[in-house]
Amino acid sequence: MDVALRVVALREKRRVVKLIAVLVGATPAAELFANRQAEACRAVGIDYELKKLSAGATQTELAGVMHKLNEDASVTGIMLHLPLPEHLNATDLQYAIDRWKDVEGVNPANIGYVVYGQRALVPFTAASCVKLVRATGTDLKGAEAVVVGASQIVGKPVALLLMQELATVCVCNVATKDLMLHTQRADILVVAVGKAGLIGPEHVKAGAIVIDVGINRVTQPDGTKKTVGDVQFDAVAEKAGWITPVPGGVGPMTVAILLRNTVRAAELLAGMTAG
């Protein structure tokens, strides 16, 4: 069902969907990003609140904030904007988020449930990649999937989600000796490295589905800056069956998944408290 309709259904049961986003040491770029999320939330009826803390906030202070938000029954979703200032331990804070309110799916328990083949609140960037693959109508079962980049936030979770769909999944990283050997076989190629233009047409099988998670700021010959992915879009687009652009592919989908997770968290909480 549509996210907005699910919010209405919750309201009818007097359940408000309320997302709190915690932002530590706000920069203009981070605030812009947060504002876009706020707009998306409001558009579907989700209450959104940005909780800003100074860059000097301590780990204990932040853990206290998380604890309060966990305990606050009016809050149904919590997210923590990354990156955090260097003196803070992000993993410990993500673990501090109640796993039922963890709308980004970053609590280790929620990633653990992905290993266990469950889908309570899945890591949202990884879920976006899989949703984009599914949108092509391809059969994931038995498909050869290659994930380039074994990061904790994208590479590993997306590999786990693809395994859950019974794809054969190969995960390459910086130490991979022959990257092309793997990518050339891929029916589905997910690239999440953070290196502009890493993947060219020579890496890609004709007709493949290419999901580009990279976001890189590059300086163009005329001196202006531009955001590009990890894939050489124009050249690869001629060979691939499907390809996601940067900007405009995975990014907007993550917002959709965040909304979906936020509503799901509220539904799960409603089920729990009602039961």
Added chain:
Amino acid sequence: MDVALRVVALREKRRVVKLIAVLVGATPAAELFANRQAEACRAVGIDYELKKLSAGATQTELAGVMHKLNEDASVTGIMLHLPLPEHLNATDLQYAIDRWKDVEGVNPANIGYVVYGQRALVPFTAASCVKLVRATGTDLKGAEAVVVGASQIVGKPVALLLMQELATVCVCNVATKDLMLHTQRADILVVAVGKAGLIGPEHVKAGAIVIDVGINRVTQPDGTKKTVGDVQFDAVAEKAGWITPVPGGVGPMTVAILLRNTVRAAELLAGMTAG
């Protein structure tokens, strides 16, 4: 440091290492297995207690047992023997184990920490596989690793641990279209399917490291039964560089890892309570 010495070091700080194994609906085979673990624990100075419940125990009852063991400060490690009777939900009970006492590393949070590149209490069978690979002295970084079988208990966790070592990791499953294409490339081949003789010499690269996690009971031509792995041992042994036998390979190592995790859990708890 040696596990037995670490137990002594904990005792000197008046910390007792105490493992409780929960067994629901005991069969003679399960009790035999539990007794072997008990002997191994006692040999290194770990207090071991087998808590037996009837096959009719309810989910609520078991959750209550777990809760009590979590709260009991004299208990430093908890494990739950699988399989459980069909009416019980194993994942929910594993999740109910305090993650600091989860010596098998089966709580989704502890598997999640593996995704996050940490190693608090890692899934013990998967950790055994990686320890056996490391024992060969091979460099995991950049190695081509292929895992056959994408199970929650072995395949996925072992893939995550190998990724952590910067191996290029490919996970095959029942839907994989051309298994041999993958296995023939593998420098490290981990097989965890549960199908006797699935992997023959034609699947294996010369000199590869082969870890066989399968445990299968087969009937021999003379009618007697025998335990074998997923790999055709004799034939593959001639081609592989290293190979683990079944029985005798991964099995005994899991006991060693269980002891290590049990001591580590006690050390972590001691650190927490001392801090």
